[in-house]
Amino acid sequence: MFIDLDWLRSRSDRSLEVAPEWTILIPFFNERRLLPATIASIARQSEKLRLVLIDNGSTDGSAHVARIACASFDIDPIIVTEPSPGKVAALSAGLRLVHTRFVATCDADTIYPPHYLAAAGRILRRAGHVAGGAYVVHRGSSKTHQRLKANKIAAAARLLPRQSHCGGAGQTFRTAALRAAGGFDPERWNYVLEDHEIIHRLLAHGTIGYSPDLWCMPSTRPRERESIRWTLVERIIYSIAAPIAGNWFFYRFLAARLRGRNLMSDRMRERAFHQLEGPPSAAPSQPIFAKPAPARVVLRRPGASSRPSDLIVVARGGETGRLRPASASDIARARGLRSRI
Structure with missing residues (x-):
């Protein structure tokens, strides 16, 4: 530290x-x-x-x-x-x-x-x-x-x-x-x-x-945290066990299940939207309080093909994100952004 x-x-x-x-x-x-x-x-x-x-x-x-x-x-x-x-x-x-x-x-x-x-x-x-x-x-x-x-x-x-x-x-x-x-x-x-x-x-x-x-x-940006949440079964057992067997639930039951899914604390840092934040740098390329220019980036879902149905377009302006399916023109535009796919 x-x-x-x-x-x-x-x-x-x-x-x-x-x-x-x-x-x-x-x-x-x-x-x-x-x-x-x-x-x-x-x-x-x-x-x-x-x-x-x-x-x-x-x-x-x-x-x-x-x-x-x-x-x-x-x-x-x-x-x-x-x-x-x-x-x-x-x-x-x-x-x-x-x-x-x-x-x-x-x-x-x-x-x-x-x-x-x-x-x-x-x-x-x-x-x-x-x-x-x-x-x-x-x-x-x-x-x-x-x-x-x-x-x-x-x-x-x-x-x-x-x-x-x-x-x-x-x-x-x-x-x-x-x-x-x-x-x-x-x-x-x-x-x-x-x-x-x-x-x-x-x-x-x-x-x-x-x-x-x-x-x-x-x-309002996309969270994409479905993969690091607990399951419905785990939630139900939590509700039942928390008042009477909380230690068992967390340290024997839930810990083993999270470990099996490799859901360690550092998984919170694995977020696709970090690709939108730009390359590593010592300082931002524009004033930090200025509204960033709108940008459009095409991201491929992990393991997906290049079909339009398997792509999403992130149209971003300022600190907000808006998701929509990729269109044919978006796919064509994405060809110039392959380094970010």
Whole structure:
């Protein structure tokens, strides 16, 4: 693990300020396009915070972009390079630098409303609460749809209180409780679904709370994560076993199945859309806050033929992605892009 210690230069000045209650951990891998928007949303938080950015081996200049974005918002981050691949290893490296009462894990491609930490803090200050979970709001969602999502997660939490109903992009913790539960530990759990496993351990120390005000907005780009999700059978067994046999479920049943499918933590980094982010570079080729020019790239599904039905076209402008079947003209155009297929 390597740490950028530039932040120490102004430490004496910051020591005179009121210490923040929050640290935000953002692990990232090749996220130079979307990371600035996430940092911008963090800069607008109503609560004082410390920001820890964990570069998990990026090759596209993401750390350089992060420094520029933080400087533009007058944020003084701690930047960590964690060479061991995988989100669990990255979060473990970040947690070692947390010295605040509360800690939040955030994704590098997700937007957080200005009241995000304030809403989470209200949950974590409740007696017996050790974690707070956010639900997902998609761009353009109506207030009615947002209320329905909030009601849905609240109902699920009442029905199944001994399991997680949120993802790692929207989890907040009491730091002392998180450490008491063992924290993020690749020696204990180095598979996908680490957001559910950590809540399983944490619930031995208290409860997790939700609120209509606690939400986040992920990027609209294609996720392509079907291959790293758990199966319906695993979900059903989780719902049944979590209250009475959680240790058996995670460490004997689920771990063996994920290992058999090679779903280790570093599989979270294998995403086809990284082909859209451009070649490795020390810095972006255009201003990071400028809207990228629209681009069209044809991607072949793994193992597919060159038939139009086996191709998809990604028409991208800004930070959004739109998928549609490839047409004959798209296939013709793709002949000039074979190096990216």
